[in-house]
């Protein structure tokens with residue numbers, strides 16, 4: 001019986017000779033990730049258990065990206081815990097200040113994750129690296145503490161679900177719309193505990209940025225991991241950035257899947273997820289008149305340079321609607337620098353945008369862009385739960401960067417064709 | 420592993436933002452986390468509950484972020500366990516890792532009214548309705564590995580135990 005790519009990666013990280021869904025395994029970990037909210041708890045647990053030294057200082061990555069630049073005294077204390085631990089342990093990868101960006105963009109950008117890796121992160125969107133053909137999944141702080149100590153993680157081998165993509169996306173349609181469409185179809189628990197494997201001729205038409213956005217949001221369907229088999233696009237990206245080549249794996253033709261879903265990508269229009277669930281999706285033509293107070297373009301979902309280019313193309317020579325706050329956050333210093341050199345930041349400034357420093361910030365209702373009671377925002381982020389970006393009576397509508405930019409100009413949720 | 424308490428009902432897809440809002444995530448003392456348990460679902464929740472009470476929820480309880488603050492807050496608020504139709508996967512592992520007992524039951528939510536007293540018996544795999552009816556429901560037994568985690572008091576204590584056992588051998 002053949003294996004899926006997820007099963008193959010996991011098998012290579014154990015001493016087992018066979019693997020099947022449902023098995024409880026201990027897998028060796030290549031990259032262990034924590035941030036300023038989750039890592040302090042992990043470090044505390046690690047110390048309480050007499051952790052001593054981490055299993056490998058080159059494989060434990062700490063990124064202070066959530067409440068930074070430090071939002072208040074408590075947050076500053078959290079980051080201090082990370083900094084001191086990184087120093088004490090001699091970690092190769094510790095990021096804060098001007099070297100820091102949103103982790104799930106920073107790690108692939110810096111070549112820390114390569115195809116075939118097992119990546120465990122104390123952050124639910126750790127699933128992002130599945131876009132590179134790695135097995136990566138989010139866990140809690142205590143799991144991270146255990147990984148830091150032992151270099152291993154307990155996992156239940158997931159069943160896989162195949163999502164077969166057909167055709168090329170239309171002009172303003174991106175990976176965000178594909179994944180929102182899929183979540184809308186299967187629901188927020190539609191892939192619970194499963195691996196979501198994207199395949200089909202439609203994959204080659206997607207950029208790596210699109211794939212990263214899609215893998216990033218599989219958790220919004222309850223999945224354990226999302227995965228794309230690496231291709232020439234992946235290989236070229238990794239070669240440019242990583243010291244390790246990684247292992248390029250693919251599912252066997254006779255691999256077993258629990259479910260199959262077909263998606264006609266060519267027929268999709270931009271999608272919008274209404275409050276308060278990412279599955280609450282509608283096509284842009286069915287949105288109606290929804291006035292908005294804020295537009296947020298950023299986050300590990302859609303704050304890459306590709307996203308900023310799309311937004312800038314639409315915002316060029318235009319302005320945010322009167323009374324609307326437009327916030328643009330390039331997710332890493334590299335993205336920021338590129339946006340600067342390409343003239344995108346100037347376009348955003350001229351459009352009356354606030355340009356934030358690379359941080360999670362408003363995405364999780366942390367700081368720098370909180371919503372008041374009754375306010376509505378269009379955000380290129382991944383979650384629109386109750387209170388996600390501020391007051392529990394505020395609303396978040398998820399969309400791609402093109403829809404976000406058009407909405408900023410028109411002051412209501414709108415597609416780019418309406419400009 | 421028996422838990423007795425009154426039932427507090429919540430619906431489907433209760434996410435980690437309502438169990439423990441992100442605005443309190445700069446807190447990392449477990450005791451203080453308990454003070455914000457379910458705050459965005461029901462601001463008066465903590466005033467209503469008594470130690471040992473039980474949360475009964477629908478599908479996909481704990482969806483959203485990986486924050487362990489969520490199961491810790493439930494544990495620290497004094498609730499004894501959670502019974503849901505299903506759990507989001509990170510919440511599921513976090514609960515066992517933190518030593519918060521959780522149980523899956525497809526039927527309980529429909530059958531139990533809010534405020535009723537029940538007894539959850541994790542070892543026997545039953546939920547009993549206390550009071551007149553006295554009827555009981557069968558529940559999924561917890562997998563042996565997870566049971567071991569709960570018995571040891573969570574993942575870290577489990578690892579410590581394994582480590583000292585290992586050292587004993589050498």
Ligand code: SF4
Nearest residue numbers: 102299300360363364
């Ligand atoms: S940008 Fe948002 S979703 Fe991504 S890691 Fe930061 S808080 Fe989480």
